[in-house]
Amino acid sequence: MVTEAQRRLAPYASRTAVLCADLTKPLPLRSVDGVFSTATFHWIHDHEALFAHLAAVLRPGGQLVAQCGGAGNIARVHAAAKAAGVDLEATHFAAPARTKQRLEAAGFVAVRCWLQPEPTPLEPGEPFETYLRTVCLRPHLEQLAPSEQPAFLRNVMEQLGEPVIDYVRLNITARRSEIGREA
Ligand SMILES: C[S@@+](CC[C@H](N)C(=O)[O-])C[C@H]1O[C@@H](n2cnc3c(N)ncnc32)[C@H](O)[C@@H]1O
Numbered sequence: 001m002v003t004e005a006q007r008r009l010a011p012y013a014s015r016t017a018v019l020c021a022d023l024t025k026p027l028p029l030r031s032v033d034g035v036f037s038t039a040t041f042h043w044i045h046d047h048e049a050l051f052a053h054l055a056a057v058l059r060p061g062g063q064l065v066a067q068c069g070g071a072g073n074i075a076r077v078h079a080a081a082k083a084a085g086v087d088l089e090a091t092h093f094a095a096p097a098r099t100k101q102r103l104e105a106a107g108f109v110a111v112r113c114w115l116q117p118e119p120t121p122l123e124p125g126e127p128f129e130t131y132l133r134t135v136c137l138r139p140h141l142e143q144l145a146p147s148e149q150p151a152f153l154r155n156v157m158e159q160l161g162e163p164v165i166d167y168v169r170l171n172i173t174a175r176r177s178e179i180g181r182e183a
Pocket of ligand 1: 021022023024037038039040043044
């Protein structure tokens with residue numbers, strides 16, 4: 001992804017910097033004009049720290065626009081995995097009200113957070129299995145021996161029935177306060 005971003009942003013190289021960094025730690029950046037993120041924040045468990053790291057690099061008045069898995073995201077898939085023997089909370093699907101509080105505490109204003117159900121139908125059979133194996137259930141499968149994985153996947157698919165992923169997205173828009181981070 002970093003290589004692809006460098007390629008695409010090459011025409012703007014004088015105004016952009018591409019780097020690979022861990023959002024659980026302070027970011028090695030100076031002031032940026034905006035933060036845009038998609039499908040990533042739910043992998044970070046400590047959202048207080050995450051929003052503090054973003055606020056620390058976003059210029060006063062700078063805009064945050066983000067989307068990630070929100071409360072209730074892929075609940076059917078997780079329930080089926082749990083019933084098939086793997087109970088894993090690898091992700092943090094936050095609720096809008098709590099997210100708004102956390103953003104305001106980190107120094108954001110004009111915060112809007114809302115859930116958007118996005119049930120996503122997939123092609124039945126092999127395409128559905130591949131999607132579950134490589135995306136939704138990848139952290140679950142990593143907990144199992146390779147010999148146990150096919151039966152687990154079959155079990156989850158049987159329980160799910162229709163090939164629909166019950167995505168619920170958390171949308172976020174906010175602005176960095178002009179007066180800096182609240183004490
Ligand atoms: C579902 S992908 C989304 C990728 C891309 N934003 C997109 O929409 O195609 C989730 C991304 O979260 C990133 N990620 C997970 N934990 C992270 C962390 N602690 N710091 C930075 N990125 C992280 C992964 O590297 C992965 O690229």
